[in-house]
Amino acid sequence: MKKLFLILMCGLLMTGCAALKQKTAELKQKQTEAKINKKADALSDLKGATVEPVTEADGSTALKVTFDSGILFGFNETELGEEAKKSIDRLVESISDMPDSRIRVYGHTDIVGSSEVNQAKSTARAEEVAKYLEEKGIAASRITAEGLSFTKPVADNSTEEGRAKNRRVEIYVIPAK
Numbered sequence: 538m539k540k541l542f543l544i545l546m547c548g549l550l551m552t553g554c555a556a557l558k559q560k561t562a563e564l565k566q567k568q569t570e571a572k573i574n575k576k577a578d579a580l581s582d583l584k585g586a587t588v589e590p591v592t593e594a595d596g597s598t599a600l601k602v603t604f605d606s607g608i609l610f611g612f613n614e615t616e617l618g619e620e621a622k623k624s625i626d627r628l629v630e631s632i633s634d635m636p637d638s639r640i641r642v643y644g645h646t647d648i649v650g651s652s653e654v655n656q657a658k659s660t661a662r663a664e665e666v667a668k669y670l671e672e673k674g675i676a677a678s679r680i681t682a683e684g685l686s687f688t689k690p691v692a693d694n695s696t697e698e699g700r701a702k703n704r705r706v707e708i709y710v711i712p713a714k
Contacts, residue, residue, distance in 0.1 A: 660684025
């Protein structure tokens with residue numbers, strides 16, 4: 538009888554611990570969402586950029602900053618301009634209180650030109666932004682850069698307006714879990 542009682546008590550304790558762990562995880566996720574929303578609001582006036590909270594595939598919340606390519610790079614260029622650096626500086630300042638976050642940088646192009654040329658250009662632009670983030674003090678181990686060429690358009694590539702929207706760099710700031 539005592540054994541049965543102890544087994545039941547252990548089961549209840551374990552169930553309670555699991556529920557507490559779940560509630561703690563939910564609370565942490567809500568706090569992270571609030572922090573990301575606050576950062577998105579603070580950066581809403583970032584020149585040449587769209588800033589928004591997004592939900593990752595695993596359900597976590599991240600900060601997505603999409604820079605129009607024109608603000609970051611001149612036509613057919615892969616070197617950051619001074620205005621671009623100022624915008625990225627503001628982003629770096631804003632995330633300085635998130636030292637364990639991961640940063641993903643994606644370069645995108647429009648469909649004009651060959652796949653090879655666009656892949657090289659999108660990769661070079663993503664790597665240029667990543668290099669600048671490192672120069673501003675973000676550890677290289679936290680940053681990944683990838684060129685996606687014209688594989689993920691956000692607008693119609695048959696118009697100049699659509700192609701302009703597709704030429705972009707996206708930076709994702711993913712808070713530590």
